[in-house]
Amino acid sequence: MNLQKSLLIAIVLSLSGLVAWESYWRAKPEYYKASLEDDRYLWAKERAKVEIATKEDVIIIGSSRTGFNFNTHIWEAVQGVKPINLSTDGKPPGPFLEDIVYNTSFNGTIIVGVTSLMWFSSKDNPRWSDAKKWADHYHNQTYAQKLGYFISKPLQRNLVMLTSSELKFYNDLDLKSLINTIYFDIDGRPDYRFKLPNFSSHDEDRNLIMFPIMTANPDFAKQIQDVWNQFLPYLPDFDVVKDEIPAIINNYLIVINDFKARGGNIIFIEHYAEDEWNKHSNRMLPRKEVWDRFVAAANCPAYHFEDYEFMSKYTLPDWSHMNSEDAKSYTKDMVNQLIKDGHLTKKTN
Amino acid sequence: MLFNSLSFVVFLVIVLILYYAKLFSWTNKKRMLLFASYVFYGLWNPPLVILLWISTMVDWIAGNKLAKEENQKNRNLWLLLSMSVNLGFLAFFKYGNFLLENFTALVNSVDIYYHPQKMDIILPMGISFYTFQTMSYTIDMYNRKTERAKTFLDFALYVTFFPQLVAGPIVRAGDLISQFYEEKKATINQFIWGLFLLTIGLFQKVVMADTLLADTADTVFGSDKVLNFWDAWSGTLAFSGQIFFDFAGYSTCAIGIALMLGMVLPDNFRYPYAALGFSDLWNRWHISLSSWLRDYLYIPLGGNRFGVTRMYAALMITMLLGGLWHGAAWTFMVWGGLHGVYLILEKLQKRYIPFKITVWNGMFLAFVTFTCVNFTWVFFRAREFKTAWNMITSMLFLNSDGEKILQSFDILKVCVVVGLMFICHWFMRNSSLKEVSLKTSPWVLGIVWAFMFLLIAIAQGSGEQFIYFQF
Numbered sequence: 001m002n003l004q005k006s007l008l009i010a011i012v013l014s015l016s017g018l019v020a021w022e023s024y025w026r027a028k029p030e031y032y033k034a035s036l037e038d039d040r041y042l043w044a045k046e047r048a049k050v051e052i053a054t055k056e057d058v059i060i061i062g063s064s065r066t067g068f069n070f071n072t073h074i075w076e077a078v079q080g081v082k083p084i085n086l087s088t089d090g091k092p093p094g095p096f097l098e099d100i101v102y103n104t105s106f107n108g109t110i111i112v113g114v115t116s117l118m119w120f121s122s123k124d125n126p127r128w129s130d131a132k133k134w135a136d137h138y139h140n141q142t143y144a145q146k147l148g149y150f151i152s153k154p155l156q157r158n159l160v161m162l163t164s165s166e167l168k169f170y171n172d173l174d175l176k177s178l179i180n181t182i183y184f185d186i187d188g189r190p191d192y193r194f195k196l197p198n199f200s201s202h203d204e205d206r207n208l209i210m211f212p213i214m215t216a217n218p219d220f221a222k223q224i225q226d227v228w229n230q231f232l233p234y235l236p237d238f239d240v241v242k243d244e245i246p247a248i249i250n251n252y253l254i255v256i257n258d259f260k261a262r263g264g265n266i267i268f269i270e271h272y273a274e275d276e277w278n279k280h281s282n283r284m285l286p287r288k289e290v291w292d293r294f295v296a297a298a299n300c301p302a303y304h305f306e307d308y309e310f311m312s313k314y315t316l317p318d319w320s321h322m323n324s325e326d327a328k329s330y331t332k333d334m335v336n337q338l339i340k341d342g343h344l345t346k347k348t349n
Numbered sequence: 350m351l352f353n354s355l356s357f358v359v360f361l362v363i364v365l366i367l368y369y370a371k372l373f374s375w376t377n378k379k380r381m382l383l384f385a386s387y388v389f390y391g392l393w394n395p396p397l398v399i400l401l402w403i404s405t406m407v408d409w410i411a412g413n414k415l416a417k418e419e420n421q422k423n424r425n426l427w428l429l430l431s432m433s434v435n436l437g438f439l440a441f442f443k444y445g446n447f448l449l450e451n452f453t454a455l456v457n458s459v460d461i462y463y464h465p466q467k468m469d470i471i472l473p474m475g476i477s478f479y480t481f482q483t484m485s486y487t488i489d490m491y492n493r494k495t496e497r498a499k500t501f502l503d504f505a506l507y508v509t510f511f512p513q514l515v516a517g518p519i520v521r522a523g524d525l526i527s528q529f530y531e532e533k534k535a536t537i538n539q540f541i542w543g544l545f546l547l548t549i550g551l552f553q554k555v556v557m558a559d560t561l562l563a564d565t566a567d568t569v570f571g572s573d574k575v576l577n578f579w580d581a582w583s584g585t586l587a588f589s590g591q592i593f594f595d596f597a598g599y600s601t602c603a604i605g606i607a608l609m610l611g612m613v614l615p616d617n618f619r620y621p622y623a624a625l626g627f628s629d630l631w632n633r634w635h636i637s638l639s640s641w642l643r644d645y646l647y648i649p650l651g652g653n654r655f656g657v658t659r660m661y662a663a664l665m666i667t668m669l670l671g672g673l674w675h676g677a678a679w680t681f682m683v684w685g686g687l688h689g690v691y692l693i694l695e696k697l698q699k700r701y702i703p704f705k706i707t708v709w710n711g712m713f714l715a716f717v718t719f720t721c722v723n724f725t726w727v728f729f730r731a732r733e734f735k736t737a738w739n740m741i742t743s744m745l746f747l748n749s750d751g752e753k754i755l756q757s758f759d760i761l762k763v764c765v766v767v768g769l770m771f772i773c774h775w776f777m778r779n780s781s782l783k784e785v786s787l788k789t790s791p792w793v794l795g796i797v798w799a800f801m802f803l804l805i806a807i808a809q810g811s812g813e814q815f816i817y818f819q820f
Contacts, residue, residue, distance in 0.1 A: 002791040003541040009795025014802045021807065046683040084610035143354050144392035155355075176560045179762075240758035 018161075025160045025173060030213045030220075032173065033201040034160045038089065038208075041149040044138040046206055049084045050100060055108050055263070056347065058083040059100060061093035062113025065271040067208035068200065068321035070113070074331040079339065080347030083111070083323050085206045090167045091131035092118040094252070099135040101255050107263040109344065114270040116285040117235075120294075122244055123251075130166075165197065171195050199318065209324045214317040224318035225276070232280040238289060245285075249294050256298050267343055268295065268332070272305035272312040274319035302345050308337070350389050352547075352602045353555050360389065361606065368610060375532040379502050382610075386511035397473045405508045407434045407503055408483040416488040416497040428785060431487040435480040443477065443712070445470050447677035475515030475618070477674055482642055483508050488524040488645055495523045505528045512606040516599045518617040518637035535610035544782075545798060546605025549782070553598030554802040560747060560808045562591040563767050565759050567701070570740075572731050579752040581743035583760045584722050586767045588730045593622065593770070596635070619781075623774035625706055625714045627691040630722065642671050661696075665689040675729070680737060684728040691721060715775060 025032050036042055045316070048058060058081055060070055066087040076082035086096050093112060100106055112119070121128060156162050164174035170198055171177065181195065197220070200208045213220050253296075256266055270291060273281065295302040305311040310333040314326045338344040350357050364385045368378055391398045411431040418424050440448070445468050458461045486507070489495035498504035509528045514520075535543060569576065569584020576584070602615035607614045617637050626629035631639040652662035666685070672685020706714065724741065731737035743751050777785070786794055 003538050003545070003794075005791040006794040006798060007541050007544070009792060010798035010802065013796060013799035014806075017799060017803045018806060021803070140395045143395070144350040144354065144356050147359075147392065148354045151355045151359055161807070162809060173807075175556065175804060178807075179560070180807070182758050184757055187753075189753045189755065189757050192756060 015292060017295050021279070022161045025163070030211060031198055032160045032163050033211075034156070034158055034162070035069075035201045036156050037164060038152060038202045038206060039166050040134045040137040041145070042204070042206060043086065043088065044133050044141060046084055046086055047099075047135075047138045048242055050086075050104050053104075053106050053108055056081060056345070057106070057108040058111060058344070059106065059108065060085050060087055060111045061096045061100075062087040062111075062271075063091060063093060063115045063118040064089040064208065064270075065115050065273070065321055066113025066269075067202075067206070068091075068105065068210060069271050069327050070111075070334070071207050071324070071331045072205050073207070073328050074328045078332055078335040078346075079344055081344075082205075087113060087206070088131065088134065089208060090169070091127055091134070092121050092125065093131070094121075094123075095128060095131040095135050096121070097252075097259075098255055099138075100263075101259045103135075103139070105262070107259075109265040109267065110259070112266060112268050113266055115269065115273075116281055116290065118243060120248055120285055120290055122248055132277060136261055137200055169196050171197055188295070196227050199224055200321075207327075208321075210317070210321060210327075213324075215323045218317075221317040228277065228319060232277065235280050235284040238281055238286055241284060242289070245290055247291075249297060253297055256300065260300075265343065266298075266300045267338065268298070268300060268302040269272075270302075270304045272316070273316060274316050279317040301338075301341065303334075303337070310334075310337070350392050350601065352606075353559075356392070360385070365609065369534070369575075376447075376502065378532075379506055379529060381512075381634075383502065383506045383509060386506070386509040386514060389511040390456070390509070390514060393441060393474055394471065397471070400442075400473055400476070401479065401509055403481050404435060404438065404480060405505050407431055408487050409498070409504050410499055411487050412504070415487065428487060428491045429483060435484050438473075438476060439480055442470055442473055478517050478519055479508060479514060482519050482675075485519070485641060485645065486526075488746045489522055495521070496527075498522065498526050499530060500724050510607070510612075512603040512610075512612075513614055516596070516603070518600055518603065518614055518615075519641050520614060520637065524615060528612050530556055535611040536611055539611065540609050543605040543608030545608075545794075546601050546608065546782075547787075548605075548798060548801050548805070550598045550600070550602030551805050553594040553601065555808045556801075556804045557766065558591045558594035558598060561762060562587045562594070563631065565755060565763050566591050566730065568708055568754060568759075570732075570736065572752075572754055573736075574752045574754065575739045576743045577748070577753045578746055579760055580687075580751070580753060580755045581748075582600045582723075583763045585727055585730075585740065585744065589622075589719075589723050589726050590763070590767045590770055592726065592729075593618075605608055620774035620777045622719050622771050623715050623778035624697050624718050625711055626718055628695060628723075630718060631688075638674070639672070642667050642674075646670060655660050661693050663750045664692050664696075667693065678732075680728045680731055680734065683734075683737075684725050687725045687728065691725075712775060715778075717769060 053059070058075075058079075060066060060072070060083045064087075067085075067089055070083075070085075070087070072085050074085050086100075087093070088096070097110065097112065100110065118127070123129075157331065161173055164172045164177065168177075168180075171181065183191070185191065198211075199214050199220075200210050202208050214224075215221075259266060287306070291302075291304060311330070314322055314330065316322060335344065339346050350360060364382070367373070367381050367385075373381060387398050390401060408431050411427045415424055415426045418427065427575050448467060449468065453463055453465060486498075486504075487496065490497065496673060498507065503526050506529055507520075507522060510520075510525065563586035566584055569580055570588065597618040598767035604614045604616070615637060619633040619636065621630055624633050647663050647667040647692070650666060651659045652663060653660045668685040668689030669682055670685070672681040672683070672688070675681045675684070704710070724744070725751060727740045727744070739748070742748055
């Protein structure tokens with residue numbers, strides 16, 4: 001056994017393999033881009049800002065529409081306050097609202113971006129527990145994890161091959177995601193595939209930025225639309241879920257009232273989606289029966305895209321999210337509207 | 350700190366540089382290793398290092414007293430002190446809520462109203478491992494089977510040595526402390542072999558356990574449905590493979606890292622899924638725990654010295670407590686109890702219907718052993734008896750209309766991975782990695798090494814904790 005020779009061979013082959021692997025994925029810049037992963041660590045870093053936030057601060061929570069549609073840099077330019085961006089792709093914001101209300105003394109403004117399918121989901125929804133894991137991670141992360149994250153940041157920023165999401169439904173580049181693209185069926189087993197082509201990157205302030213190819217190439221955008229079509233037509237009708245809604249609303253009302261009681265402001269914003277999406281979403285959660293009832297009970301400022309022309313004037317490449325340029329103008333209009341209505345104050349230095 | 354994390358890579362590089370740089374004397378190198386071990390543990394939860402210190406101090410003092418004390422009554426008291434502190438830690442931190450729950454159920458059953466709140470107790474990582482290790486020192490001192498550690502530094506390092514601190518192997522004092530007396534330095538070949546073992550261990554953990562098997566096991570055992578035969582077996586086989594790769598991976602990493610420092614740790618796994626029967630299994634699975642239980646529990650309980658009935662009772666008690674060592678739940682007791690029953694049945698078979706093992710019936714026997722072991726894993730993995738019972742009935746074809754929750758590819762993946770693992774164990778059962786690598790060309794070894802490294806890098810890993818850290 002010549003171990004030194006084996007080690008040398010292993011080093012040469014490993015390095016060559018890694019360079020080849022990285023080069024292969026770098027050659028697809030329209031699909032993959034090196035950036036810090038938007039994972040629980042990056043979220044926890046943002047969450048830590050809440051501990052020192054003041055009455056003047058703004059926190060944004062919501063799901064992917066909120067992440068794509070709001071740009072915190074533009075927000076800061078318009079209002080003079082940089083919001084703390086706690087929106088999360090693929091997760092309902094409920095657990096984060098509870099975390100802010102019950103684990104901090106924050107009494108500023110919370111902007112809740114609403115995607116009805118996410119916001120009005122019950123605590124039994126697995127995505128609710130996924131979101132809760134992130135909130136718990138902030139409180140429980142160890143020094144070893146913090147150190148590991150600190151070390152991994154330069155690698156994530158520079159290596160495309162590290163594209164990997166905690167969400168199981170993107171075509172990521174980690175081995176598990178790659179293996180899970182394999183599918184065949186022998187005896188009528190369920191098909192859980194829900195693979196979204198990567199269609200965004202994000203900056204280190206957690207703003208989701210849609211790849212330009214989504215606007216430039218309708219065929220690419222159609223791949224996303226096709227994924228939505230895998231489940232949208234199968235959403236249940238309102239009759240099936242209507243009994244769950246009052247409990248969901250009541251649960252939120254307790255949290256909202258506790259937050260308001262300590263002087264906090266909370267504003268709800270239902271983002272625009274294309275008709276191809278809305279027709280199914282409305283079938284399951286009709287505005288009149290759900291949103292309107294919730295807003296009336298919550299007694300908070302609320303903005304629905306159907307009521308404001310500036311909110312629904314965009315064309316969404318995948319029916320659900322805005323491209324980065326539209327997000328900038330949408331954010332600007334939205335913040336100006338909130339200032340105009342007296343819900344936000346423009347900070348002047 | 351986890352071996353499968355970037356922070357550990359940086360930590361290990363720094364430790365190796367300090368260890369091999371000519372900056373320190375041997376004593377200072379040991380101090381550095383001790384400090385590094387506390388950092389390794391403390392980066393998870395700093396206050397819990399205090400438990401390590403208490404355990405170290407108590408057993409150091411007890412060991413010193415036992416080395417000098419001749420009065421048997423006093424010797425018993427020193428042993429009792431060590432046992433009380435170590436087992437007390439275990440009882441409070443690991444079994445506190447379990448004991449409370451069962452006490453509550455007991456008093457409620459006789460109509461006494463008592464509903465205490467669950468205690469908010471953090472389970473210190475690896476507490477079962479380091480308490481058993483320190484206890485072995487004191488018990489060996491009591492039985493005059495080992496020498497007193499020469500210095501407190503040597504003893505503290507024995508308790509805290511970071512490669513095996515949180516998940517073993519549980520090393521006896523005689524095997525490790527004496528290695529600290531003389532300056533240790535790995536030869537180049539030892540160092541490279543240690544690095545190779547570290548790579549294999551990480552490959553087992555990150556690629557085999559976490560990437561290929563964990564999701565299937567989690568999906569099946571996390572389901573509240575009554576499952577189809579194939580799904581139940583796939584979940585069980587997936588866990589069977591996952592726990593082996595996870596735990597053997599940790600042990601292999603530990604052995605490799607220690608070897609890079611010039612220290613030798615004992616094997617903890619010897620291809621257990623090719624075991625021919627259950628005595629053989631326990632000579633191959635978690636060897637350092639099974640030998641600990643044999644030497645400090647089974648033999649003191651009488652072993653095979655007082656007749657067959659006493660032997661079976663000792664065996665069953667040992668396995669039940671072995672089950673409880675793994676976790677504070679009745680399901681773990683059932684797991685241990687099943688292994689106890691298997692061992693007793695095997696002893697009866699050997700006594701009344703002995704047969705010669707050949708190559709052909711050997712493979713069948715290994716397969717039967719592996720199959721029986723899989724039934725025990727159901728109780729080990731399931732959090733509730735209801736889940737375990739549903740799984741067992743599905744595995745026995747009793748739920749013909751059980752639900753299909755896995756995709757066809759998941760089932761094929763598990764069957765291929767676990768099938769290859771079983772075949773690999775069978776062909777390696779009388780050999781070792783070292784032996785095989787000696788016969789392998791450097792090119793092949795290098796290619797295999799690179800392949801494993803590449804898959805680890807591509808797998809990325811999400812820093813999943815090792816399963817045995819919770820024990």
